[in-house]
Amino acid sequence: MMTTEKLVSKWDACFDKESGWYPPLERGLQGLTAVQACWRADGKEMNTIKELVNHIIFYKVQLLSSLASTTDAPSIDTSFNTDTGVITEEEWQETIANLKHIHTRIREKLSMMSDQELLSELDGVTIYQWVSDLVLHDIYHTGQIIFIRKMQGSWTV
Template identity: 30%
Template sequence: MKGGDRHLFNQEDWYPPLKTPLEGLTVDQANWKPNGIAVNSIWVTASHLLFYKEQLLNKLEGKPITTTVQNNNETFTSNNDEKSWLEIQAKMEQVHRQLQNVIGKLT
């Protein structure tokens, strides 16, 4: 596992890293969904992933998992402003770095 945690966000392995497609994405691009198809936008998928990465980080650090989310559907959220999109991207990177540190200490 040592070193493998980097592949989750920064480096390509058997699947592409998450960081690359998020970089430089506009709000409109992040919210885009094809018409007539029931799919999630990149933004709501990123929000969903971030929610569960934060929960995993709390669990690994021995912190209580506190959330107001009632069900999985509530983790798929988005907004329509640049500041919020940049915050999601920055938070995703921050949480991933914290996960790398915690996982690195376990191995």
């Protein structure tokens, strides 16, 4: 399997394909309501699932912007600014749809790249390394999301 294929396979595994080692992000969010996404344990300094998802989106947008050579990505991650407000179900579903859309657009770009292109640098790091790091980042936060769901009793898988 070529490097590009391996990287796309990892990209898929962290988001919507079962790897056998860990649940993908999409499964971690499956069936989650807006109220559950905004839930924060009383008196605990921890992020909500909504904040974690927005944080994941922020870094995916950074990558997509660099891959597309645009400058329209926000420069500051504000996803962890404590926001106690509950969003509507419609807003939550839009957030999830946005996450899927951005992830899919990156996948499309990656799958079209040659192994040599993956070794080119963006912002001082190879595309391959950036994507590999982002896969690990997503897996880490998926674990946090599942932990929060277990705390609130909404993880049934």
